[in-house]
Amino acid sequence: MTRIDRIAEPWGTRTPYGPGEQWPTRVDSHLAEGLTEADVDRWVQSATILHSNGDGLDIAVKDDRIVGVRGRAVDRVNHGRLGPKDLYGWQANHSPERLTKPLVRRDGKLVETDWDTAMDAVAGRAKELLAEQGPSAISFYTTGQLFLEEYYTLGLIAHGGIGTNHVDGNTRLCTATAAAALKESFACDGQPGSYTDIDHADVIALYGHNMAETQTVLWTRILDRLAGPNPPAVVCVDPRETPVARHATVHLAPRPGTNVMLANALLHEIIGNGWVDAEYVQAHAVGFEELVKRVENYPPEVAAEVCDVPVEQIREAARIIGTAERLLSTVLQGFYQANQATAAAVQVNNIHIVRGMLGKPGCGILQMNGQPTAQNTRECGADGDLPAFRNWSNDEHIADLARVWNVDPMDIPHYSPPTHAMQMFRYAEEGSIRFMWVQATNPAVSLPELGRIREILAQERLFLVVQDIFLSETAQLADVVLPAATWGEKTGTFTNVDRTVHLSEKAVDPPGEARPDLDIFIDFAHRMGLADRDGAPLVKWSTPEEAFEGWKECTRGRPCDYTGLSYDKLRGGSGIQWPCNDEHPDGTEHIYVDGRFWSDPSYCESYGRDLVTGAPLSPVEYKAMNPSGKAVLKAAEYVPPHEVISEEYPFQLMTGRTLYHFHTRTKTGRAPQLQKAAPEVWVEMAASDAADRGFTEGDLLEVSTPRGSVEAKLRISGIRPGAVFLPFHYGYWDEPAGHEPDGERGRAANELTITDWDPASKQPIFKTAAAAVKRLKKSDGPSPAPTTTGSRPVTGGVPPTTGGEPALSTEELTTVAGGAR
Amino acid sequence: MKLHLAIEELHRSENHLAGALLAMSDRHKADHEVFHVARDIARWSQDHVRALADIGRDFGLDLDPEPKGDPTVLEKARQKASDLMGRSSTPGMLLLADLRHIYREASGTSLDWELLAQGAQGARKRELLQLAERCHPDTLRQVRWANGKLKESATQVLVS
Incomplete structure (x- = not known):
């Protein structure tokens, strides 16, 4: 057993292996300061949620509080390993800034209220709009961070109950x-x-x-x-x-x-x-x-x-x-x-x-994928697709889904491709979407051209519901805020990039009155009186396991067949890859074998x-x-980007990620080791470009496009000349103004990005915008960008990124008999 | 032989289609996908205009290889107006009307390519036939775009 600073060494110790051999096991763990495994009351099975890899882990609980995590040696995905975000990120669950009571807007201010009042406001407005305009007024903007059971229930409510075509996730931005x-x-x-x-x-x-x-x-x-x-x-x-x-x-x-x-x-x-x-x-x-x-x-x-x-x-x-x-x-x-x-x-x-x-x-x-449960957003019909990969333009698939849900096929919108996120915001902008329910995502920081997005979200005529665990930038603009439970506080399943399904069990109670997302959706369905064609409740389950059983039926015979899985089967061992059914009871490692598609x-x-x-x-x-x-085999011609560089805007701006943060930093910014590793926004530029302008490491720069400007300290990195890079994680929740820039310049990279997307996938473009750069102030020390990653400096004199004593984690090299495949 | 008439007519209709796509793009700047895609595919028509002018010389025609430009001032004014109108729901009906117009224009152009291809085949004009085989699929994609976009946009505009 060794102790290692996993901020300084994000990938840990090497365990070399050769082709065709089994990847050795290495169990990583991190516990709250001063605790050892002997202090842990119980370990609760789960998997990682601050990225898309789906690494099996156990949550350590002491005195009904989460006190750490440990990788699961038996899991096929990680063979015991965990990444830095997993080792330290769980601490955000305990943040005193968690939302613990519903909020409603009264006289322009968000004030605490009870669940009945909040949910009546949500259901009441939805009913009013359905009567006045119909389902085209209602939209749901969800995430890649809920559980399978929650997405499937949401998809059922939105498509089968409300009958709206406007359902998408922030998966539109990543996957x-x-x-x-x-x-x-x-x-x-x-x-x-x-x-x-x-x-x-x-x-x-x-x-x-x-x-x-x-x-x-x-x-x-x-x-x-x-x-x-x-x-x-x-x-x-x-x-x-x-x-x-x-x-x-x-x-x-x-x-x-x-x-x-x-x-x-x-x-x-x-x-x-x-x-x-x-x-x-x-x-x-x-x-x-x-x-x-x-x-x-x-x-x-x-x-x-x-x-x-x-x-x-x-x-x-x-x-x-x-x-x-x-x-x-x-x-x-x-x-x-x-x-x-x-x-x-x-x-x-x-x-x-x-x-x-x-x-x-x-x-x-x-x-x-980018997010932990993005695959489920896609499978379950919460990103605009229909559940279990049914085809919206195949009438037989619609009829089959209507049979599973016991609704009229006409009630399931399938007249055109489902409305994608960027189009939903466009409909809200022109006023035809008047109700938007945002869950576990933060469009006020993550969508392109934030000035525009803030204007859309702040409109009086848009009823905005935000369901989250913190008062994010988006939540600050809401009419109703619903406090949700998160990972470790509720039970459900989720599926990673390589089709591996994991069970994530509840370890502790959520704080205050926060509730699991599934309970919130079901409560909404009941208040709306959503019923099937026989008048029975549309949503026929009240627990995650019942929802999972419902989902299994929906997948029967479809490519993502879950019928061979159950909560019991997922307990104790490794995650399992779909399709998992009678034919493949242990799951399926490779699809498309022998050219069968x-x-x-x-x-x-x-x-x-x-x-x-x-x-x-x-x-x-x-x-x-x-x-x-x-x-x-689909061929494609090259089409040049829409925004090209000019004399005024000579750089190509790319935005992206850093190892130490996730999404808009609402969790990772509240985990001290991660926050310290990448505390502030930076901008990267090539050494030759910096030299041409006489810039040095740590200079405070303004980066601007026709849409806005951001200030950030310069990191001279190995980026190609002509390009500049900004991480997109940094918003305003930990700044004085709360949800928007405090002065003329912001720190969110998306102040600068262009509203433009790929016409085929509808994914917004974050990698090509023309930008200008100028110096605001000479360097008073190096930029705070990590040195361990893509932002590694190419000049000397920058102290290395380390986590010190608080970041010491445990590594244990073992071989587990009959372990991972 | 009247092939030159068919080339001349196509040159006119492709020029017109390119102009219609650009004008439509300008009118819908707040509908970002329409704005960008209409410009991308207007380029196909402009490319066809050049190719037709080029091959037209073999048939005794003197056609302008430069696609008809759109006056920049007018373009900017249209874009500004569409930006300002972006918050109202009336552009929805205008969008449907514009897409319908593009669909008809592009369908007409598609028929013109068919005529040209038939003529080229009959007259054994290999190069002209190759040109039609290269360009006509682009026109069909323009037709399908207008049709698909119309289908996708119609419901929200009509029921809201």
Whole structure:
């Protein structure tokens, strides 16, 4: 057993292993100061919630209080490991700033009230609007941080009860393109890869995915492969010099906004050199000829020019990928939040299809998620999709869902694609949405162009309900605030990126009068008098386990089949991957084995969209293109970004994440070790750009776009020249003005971002905006950015990021017999 | 042979379609997706205008290769007006009318490409046929965009 500062060493100690071997177990834990495991009264099973990796953990409870966490050695995902956000983040549950009573707005101020008053206000306004305007007035903006049972209940209430088409989650900002890209290539959501592919791969390609910071434990698995015998080659596509880039065999740092150009050049080389599994393509894919024709126009020389990447690097990356025997690819925000998001992510799928690298160990795609339960938002129909990957443009799927819910098919809106988040805010702006219920997310900091978003949320004519655990920037603008229970205070299940389902049990009571989100939704349904077609209550459950049983029925026979799972089955051991049913009682490690897809026209979730215009394909068009359930190779032309640099705005602005924070920092900012590691916003710039302007590390800069300005201290980092980077986590809840900038300049990166999104996935663009930079004040010391991560300084004199005594955590290297697969 | 008439007509209708898309974009600046996508796909029509002018020379035509510009002052004024109108719900009806207009214009242009392709095939004009094969799919995508957007937007506008 060793003690280690996991702020200074986010990935912990190496446990090297070779290809095909089992990843060694290392149990990480952190307990409140002065406590040892002997002091713990009980351990309660759960999984991690401050990222999307889904690491199994146990919550330590003493005197009915959470006092720490410990990784679960038996879990297939993490083999005992935890990341820094998991080790320290639980402390936020105890924050004295938790919401403990409902609030309502009286005479312009939020005042405490009781649940009856608050819920009557919510249901009362909803009923008024239904009578006056109908369901088109009502919208729900949810999250990627509730539990499966809660999303399914919300989807049922919104789609089956209220009948509104306006349901989406903040998953629109993080994972919409993952789903969209899978729907384009395989006509259905569902992750083709498995985390165990890392154990077998000989090449791992990461596209716009700073895994080291967003999924620390998954990156630890790769680091352990890299430290072992016969390590995989790593290809990294990222404009920043991230920890991934530092470990890469080839690092491509393209100009922001040019991903499709780069990906097409890679395909040009792969196809041109004959690194194609012709037999697989012939048997299992459609669209190859069109792809060949399209990428002909994208030779590496052209891409090198447009992307500003050396042509030899493009060729070398293509050779590594093209000659891989077991290729794993992962994709995240550098592609999803950029120009042509879906088109770019789809090209990664195309590489796997033309190379026949699917459905076997080491050959997988991980179109990643950002949030812990984003997969469930998608599965359960809380992000605008319909539950269990049913197809909104297939009438038989609607009829089947109506049967499960015992409602009239006409009651389930399916006249057009579900309204996405950005469009919901547009409808609220023009006044046709008049009721918005926001849950566990913070659009007043996380959406683009915050000046506009604050104006929309503050409108008198919009009734805003916010359900959260803290008085976030968004909650401060609400008409009603509902205090919710969080992780550790309620029971439910959730599913990670690689389809692994975990049970998270209640460890302690929520503070004050805070209630589980599920209870709040069911209370609302009853107050609204929502009923099925026989007059019985629409929501037929009152506990999480009953809701899970209801969900299982909804998934029967669908790709995400949960019918073989139960709370009992999930208790005690490892998480389990769906589909899990009679045929696969222990879950399924790889889908799409032997080129069998879920893309048959009568079964698939989606008929796809035009990647440039976003226009949905009709059922007839899809059937003509893909009559017999194959994978779809979808080609895409490069379209330049909409906002380009100018003399006035010469930099390309990217926003992003840091390892130590999550979302808008409402939890991680209240965990002392994490807050201290990254206490304040910073801006990154390349050494050459800084030198040109005479800037030095720590100078206070103003970054501005036509939409606003932000001030931040400069970190001179390994970012590519011409680009600047701002972390998006920092808002105003811990500043004097509370929900908006205090002066003329803000600190939220989204003051600057553009309102523009990918027409196919509807994911907002956070990686290409034109920005200007000027100095406000000379440096009085280095910027507070972490030194361990993508923001590592390239100049000397910056003290290293450490956590000291309070960050000491335990590592225990053991082998558990019969443990993880 | 009347192929030159078909080329001339297409040159006119593509020019018109590009202008209609740009004008529509300007009128709906507060509807961000419409604003951006209409501009992206107007570029296809502008590209067609250039290609038609180019090939027109082989048929004795002297067509302007430069797509008809939109006066910048007018463009800015339209954008400003649409920004100011962004808070009212009336632009919804205007959006539907504009999409309907684009659908009809693009459908007409699509038919023109069909005519041209038929003529080119009959006259064995290989290059002209290739041009039609390259451009016509873009026009069909413009049609489908207008149709899809109309479907998606209609319900909220009509029931609210």
